[in-house]
Amino acid sequence: MQVLRSIDALSALPGPLALAVGVFDGIHLGHQEVIRAAQEHATQHHGTAVVVTFDPHPAQVLRPAAAPKLLCGPRHQQLILAQTGIGCLLACPFTAETAKTPAREFIQQLVSAARPLGCISVGYTWSFGYKREGDIHLLMDMGQQHDFAVYGVPPLKIDGQVVSSTLIREAISHGDFTTAATLLGRSYTVFGTVVEGRKLGRQLGFPTANVEVENEQLPPLGVYAVEARIGAQWHPAVANLGRRPTVAENAEPTLEVHLLDWSGDLYGKDLEVRFTRLLRNEMKFNGLEELKAQISRDIVAARG
Known part of the structure; x- marks a missing residue:
């Protein structure tokens, strides 16, 4: 363009x-x-x-x-x-x-x-x-x-x-992606650049892309089944939009995306993320092992 x-x-x-x-x-x-x-x-x-x-x-x-x-x-x-x-x-x-x-x-x-x-x-x-x-x-x-x-x-x-x-912002703020899509004429997405994070997801066995999103209007904090577009291809993924309460205190909300059945270097690349459904609200766990077990369940739920 x-x-x-x-x-x-x-x-x-x-x-x-x-x-x-x-x-x-x-x-x-x-x-x-x-x-x-x-x-x-x-x-x-x-x-x-x-x-x-x-x-x-x-x-x-x-x-x-x-x-x-x-x-x-x-x-x-x-x-x-x-x-x-x-x-x-x-x-x-x-x-x-x-x-x-x-x-x-x-x-x-x-x-x-x-x-x-x-x-x-x-x-x-x-x-x-x-x-x-x-x-x-x-x-x-x-x-x-x-x-x-x-x-x-x-x-x-x-x-x-x-x-x-205004109506679309209101729908997104309540996690109503169906209404947002009806008014937009397409699925609601966010867009941004993958930046370097703490690499905690990789240590847990679930590498994530930390997306610095352009959008200001975001849905409620939580874990979502999403699709992520790399180039022209959409890939199934799980996203955490939250403050990471298990590993951080009073952190700013971030969007972390774990792509299913895909591996590669995304640093510096643009990612468009399409929200499908909420899997669960953000939770604080008693340790990394408990968090790791929940991520495994989230991935199963996202595939379902």
């Missing part, structure tokens, strides 16, 4: 450009409708579809104390977008200074950079720009002025509820 870091970089893309604009945290089914509208326009007009988002999430800059936990970090977002068929992402740097950009000026920047701008697709209720002054009506007005189409995609409802990142 081609990742652009400035609006001016749009000028290098073959137009007309079809821009899907939004925060797109999680890239759920509602987001996918916005992106699909841009893709269809690009196909019909032999142009280029581009997802335009912001890095970091605007709420992390504007109200950091109340910012929502992210469903996917930047690299995870790129991975998911690539799976939708999008080949280009513009990640606009978002700072306290850029937050003061008037809505019309932001759209004018897109118009000026594109060669040419064919359409902008957004969620119908999306607002943007300084003091959130920009909305679908402003976009339509500027579309008429600068000759680009505007698609205001209505909210998507499932079982009477509007699909939203």
Whole structure:
């Protein structure tokens, strides 16, 4: 996937450009409708579809104390977008200074950079720009002025509820992977890099990959049956998301993944982990032998 870091970089893309604009945290089914509208326009007009988002999430800059936990970090977002068929992402740097950009000026920047701008697709209720002054009506007005189409995609409802990142966060926080998958249009996953740990799992005979995850919204602590993707291949695994109370005191939660029927060096590699089901809550054991015996039972349960 081609990742652009400035609006001016749009000028290098073959137009007309079809821009899907939004925060797109999680890239759920509602987001996918916005992106699909841009893709269809690009196909019909032999142009280029581009997802335009912001890095970091605007709420992390504007109200950091109340910012929502992210469903996917930047690299995870790129991975998911690539799976939708999008080949280009513009990640606009978002700072306290850029937050003061008037809505019309932001759209004018897109118009000026594109060669040419064919359409902008957004969620119908999306607002943007300084003091959130920009909305679908402003976009339509500027579309008429600068000759680009505007698609205001209505909210998507499932079982009477509007699909939203907030609902998905709530489902994940309760370990409800079924609801999360329904709203996402795919299984909930976390993504991160394998870093070096204490190698305790290897000493116990169950080597684990310690994943430094990008996601901020994680399910409840516990032991899970999961699948882990290495390259293009998914492998069955057991994961412990917890503080390791048997061997550590007041440790920060970590994700440790033991791949079943697989061996190799994963240090420095990226791992995507798909949660299947909760096997048990996190427990403190009386010693390493008791912990080792329980891990063996966890592996049997994960295979079942």
